[in-house]
Amino acid sequence: MQNPIIIALDFPNRQKTEQFLEHFGNKPLFVKVGMELFYREGLSMIYWLKERGYRVFLDLKLHDIPNTVHNAMKNLALAGADMVNVHASGGIKMMAAAKEGLYAGMQEKQKPLLIAVTQLTSTSEIVMREEMLVSQFTLEQAVVEYAKNAKNAGLDGVVSSVNETTLIKEVCGDSFLTVTPGIRLLGSSFHDQERVASPAAAARAKTDYIVIGRSITEAADPVSSYEQILNEWSGSFEISHR
Numbered sequence: 001m002q003n004p005i006i007i008a009l010d011f012p013n014r015q016k017t018e019q020f021l022e023h024f025g026n027k028p029l030f031v032k033v034g035m036e037l038f039y040r041e042g043l044s045m046i047y048w049l050k051e052r053g054y055r056v057f058l059d060l061k062l063h064d065i066p067n068t069v070h071n072a073m074k075n076l077a078l079a080g081a082d083m084v085n086v087h088a089s090g091g092i093k094m095m096a097a098a099k100e101g102l103y104a105g106m107q108e109k110q111k112p113l114l115i116a117v118t119q120l121t122s123t124s125e126i127v128m129r130e131e132m133l134v135s136q137f138t139l140e141q142a143v144v145e146y147a148k149n150a151k152n153a154g155l156d157g158v159v160s161s162v163n164e165t166t167l168i169k170e171v172c173g174d175s176f177l178t179v180t181p182g183i184r185l186l187g188s189s190f191h192d193q194e195r196v197a198s199p200a201a202a203a204r205a206k207t208d209y210i211v212i213g214r215s216i217t218e219a220a221d222p223v224s225s226y227e228q229i230l231n232e233w234s235g236s237f238e239i240s241h242r
């Protein structure tokens with residue numbers, strides 16, 4: 001059983017990030033660098049994390065014309081991240097171009113995982129229908145259609161909420177990765193998230209990775225919050241996967 005937790009390092013700069021990581025000592029963490037930290041610190045932040053042995057998900061959610069995404073991915077390949085992503089709504093051609101750019105000239109063992117965001121976990125079905133004007137599908141159907149497109153483009157998996165994980169696995173296969181943010185312990189604030197699930201529900205749905213930010217980064221004791229989430233996930237994993 002692998003540790004599924006990816007901690008979202010949503011901090012304004014490297015100094016705050018380092019202060020946070022000090023709590024964990026030498027723990028072999030999987031961390032996520034998103035737009036906030038990357039737009040301040042750039043590739044050097046990723047090099048810094050990799051030099052210290054962290055696994056890194058570089059969460060920049062690329063979405064542009066295929067040529068631009070292809071060439072941007074060629075540069076992001078230099079980061080040495082373990083996982084990178086695009087928006088599935090950019091289409092199959094864009095996702096395939098992302099993959100080609102990312103892996104150009106890379107040896108097999110260096111290749112990061114490439115995944116696609118389906119519908120953000122902050123999006124509700126009403127917003128999808130009334131603001132994004134995707135009205136012919138339920139939110140779950142739309143997510144699964146995006147997952148199928150990502151698979152057809154040769155990607156390794158998708159970002160979705162836990163609610164859609166089971167169906168994605170049924171349609172795209174168990175080895176197609178599901179990476180699920182919007183994780184909250186019972187009774188915690190949802191903040192700006194809409195499609196939320198507990199670590200236990202994520203384990204029952206057999207998701208591969210859970211992405212957690214504020215529940216850990218804003219906790220009075222981040223390490224005990226991390227352990228609590230891991231214990232809840234592991235306990236439920238053992239019960240439901242026996």
Ligand SMILES: O=c1ccn([C@@H]2O[C@H](COP(=O)(O)O)[C@@H](O)[C@H]2O)c(=O)[nH]1
Nearest residue numbers: 008034119120121181182211212213214
């Ligand atoms: O659909 C998505 C895609 C990405 N995220 C990112 O995950 C974390 C979640 O942080 P919390 O503080 O646990 O809400 C954040 O970095 C998002 O950019 C997402 O939430 N939903």
